[in-house]
Amino acid sequence: MGDHALSVxxxxxxxxxxxxxxxxxxxxxxxxxxxxxxxxxxSLDPRLLERLLAASEAGMNTLIDLAVSGRSDxxxxxxxxxxxxxHPVKGSLLHADLYExxxxxxxxxxxxxxxxxxxxxxxxxxxxxxxxxxxLEIECLPRAIPDQIDVDVSALLIGQSIHVRDLTLPEGVKxxxxxxxxxxxxxxxxAEIVPEVAAxxxxxxxxxxxxxxxxxxxxxxxxxxxxxxxxxxxxxxxxPTKGAE
Numbered sequence: 001m002g003d004h005a006l007s008v009x010x011x012x013x014x015x016x017x018x019x020x021x022x023x024x025x026x027x028x029x030x031x032x033x034x035x036x037x038x039x040x041x042x043s044l045d046p047r048l049l050e051r052l053l054a055a056s057e058a059g060m061n062t063l064i065d066l067a068v069s070g071r072s073d074x075x076x077x078x079x080x081x082x083x084x085x086x087h088p089v090k091g092s093l094l095h096a097d098l099y100e101x102x103x104x105x106x107x108x109x110x111x112x113x114x115x116x117x118x119x120x121x122x123x124x125x126x127x128x129x130x131x132x133x134x135x136l137e138i139e140c141l142p143r144a145i146p147d148q149i150d151v152d153v154s155a156l157l158i159g160q161s162i163h164v165r166d167l168t169l170p171e172g173v174k175x176x177x178x179x180x181x182x183x184x185x186x187x188x189x190x191a192e193i194v195p196e197v198a199a200x201x202x203x204x205x206x207x208x209x210x211x212x213x214x215x216x217x218x219x220x221x222x223x224x225x226x227x228x229x230x231x232x233x234x235x236x237x238x239x240p241t242k243g244a245e
Contacts, residue, residue, distance in 0.1 A: 004052050005065045006044065008043065009070075010069070019095075028046045028093050028094060028096065030043060030096040031096075032100065034100030034101070046093035049081070058147050059147075060080070061080060061109055063078050064080070066078075066098075080099050080107075080142070081097070081098060101142045106140055106174075107139070109137075109138060109139075109145055111145065111148060112134060112135055113167075115151055116150050118154065119154065120154065120156060121156055122186060132185070133177075133184075136149050136164070138176055139174040140174060144172045144173060146170050158186050161183075161184065163180060166183075
């Protein structure tokens with residue numbers, strides 16, 4: 001038996017039109033399938049499914065007993081929610097995939113990774129905890145699915161990591177994820193970026209500043225240098241002047 005019960009109904013028709021009518025009536029279309037079983041179109045109340053998953057610590061890995069109106073061959077089947085489709089804006093449920101499981105055979109599932117403790121590199125050295133992997137792929141019997149996989153980061157220093165191969169799995173659980181994947185690490189805080197100092201601006205010369213010996217005074221900014229005064233040409237001796245007779 002499963003951990004929770006959910007009532008569903010077999011639907012005779014499929015298609016977008018049927019989906020819209022179901023949602024207008026407060027239900028959503030869903031599909032029931034399994035190993036060696038032909039898919040069965042069903043409908044369910046999304047509010048009941050949401051409450052069921054929220055109340056279970058196993059989340060999407062919750063084992064659910066089906067109660068199917070008018071189908072005794074399907075009633076009592078144990079299923080997992082394999083996929084949920086949600087409205088991209090509202091987040092409301094639009095469709096659900098339910099997978100029938102055989103409690104005597106192993107299945108492949110994803111379980112969340114839960115970080116435990118505070119890393120020493122964070123508490124003592126101001127490092128940053130970086131969790132690169134949040135789910136672990138495993139294989140086990142349906143009844144042996146763990147709610148989560150705990151990873152203790154208390155001893156991690158800056159520059160150290162915990163990989164998938166370092167995780168401790170419950171008995172009867174087989175690892176499927178790449179063992180070399182990094183799960184969590186402590187990295188040094190990003191160095192503060194100091195802007196480069198701009199080239200020092202040359203202080204403008206003060207108008208009227210006395211130049212050093214041997215130097216010419218610079219013209220004030222924005223003003224052209226005054227042309228040198230022309231020397232008066234000497235008048236030739238004996239040359240007649242204007243107005244002379």
